[in-house]
Amino acid sequence: MRRADRLFHIIQLVRGRRLTTAAYLAQRLEVSERTIYRDIADLQHQGVPLEGEAGVGYRLGAGFDLPPMMFTQDEAKALVASVRMAQVWLDPAMAEAAQDALGKIMSVLPVEARVAAEALAVYAPSGGFSSTTQRTLQTLREAVQERRKVFINYRDLSDKPSERTLRPLGCFYWGKVWTLAAWCEQRNDFRTFRVDRVTYVRSLDDRFRDEPGRTFADYTRLTDSQSAERGWATAH
CATH class of the missing domain: 2.30.30 (SH3 type barrels.)
Structure with a gap:
């Protein structure tokens, strides 16, 4: 993984959790904790409001965000597969909400990612719950x-x-x-x-x-x- 991609992933992982430790980030990104500490310091130096400290954990300060629809093709495929399963295994209201959310995401994806996700050959046939x-x-x-x-x-x-x-x-x-x-x-x-x-x-x-x-x-x-x-x- 390129360092620029790793820095982006650090921000995404931190903003998705209440408190994120360096150990968790190191495990997810398959690097050492020392590397994570250096990356966090660089992001803070660049103005990203990462709050916290080594040994405790980090969180993203208020007022900072990134464009939410920067999905890879594999991530888009995972969303499609999850929603197809939801149609069968969740209750009607939650399944409908999942489908609506997927529609909003798909509408703003790059064309290649959207086409790849829609063509995913993974299905959840009906016959789950009554x-x-x-x-x-x-x-x-x-x-x-x-x-x-x-x-x-x-x-x-x-x-x-x-x-x-x-x-x-x-x-x-x-x-x-x-x-x-x-x-x-x-x-x-x-x-x-x-x-x-x-x-x-x-x-x-x-x-x-x-x-x-x-x-x-x-x-x-x-x-x-x-x-x-x-x-x-x-x-x-």
Whole structure:
């Protein structure tokens, strides 16, 4: 990679993250941290407002931007492939937004990059989720974003029905199945639900706030701990 390209990529990587370390930049760009420190110093000398310091991390100061549509052909192809998959595996509102965003990007790409991206022979045939599951996913995703409780009717893997009031925390995609991580008010504990086994969902007016022991961070810590324990048990 030419040095000018590397400097451009440093700015792009830093502006896409809240705080970026030299170690992360060195790994992504396949150079030493010493090289990154020199590049950062040169960019700062040229007037790029990179704030931070070695050993802590860097961020891009306010008031600085670059033209957002400087995509390579491979990057444009990746966007097309991602949106084609989104049409099948995301909920309708998110899939439509992805398609609209791609249209805006494609309209300002150089002709060669646009033609190469549109000709990409990567497709995602229909047959992913049913329309009912997609609508359920959209309701749950929006409830997570708006921090609204939801009421669901659910059938577990044994086909046993139950009714739950949940604090939805996050939606997870596992390749063929979406699941919802939530705090279940009936069980007073974290639970995971397969979206395709939710037979009814209603977003409630009741909003929730983070409470110790019931947050998404608490859920991830718990699942990470359980995964580590299972791994230890398997190894021993």
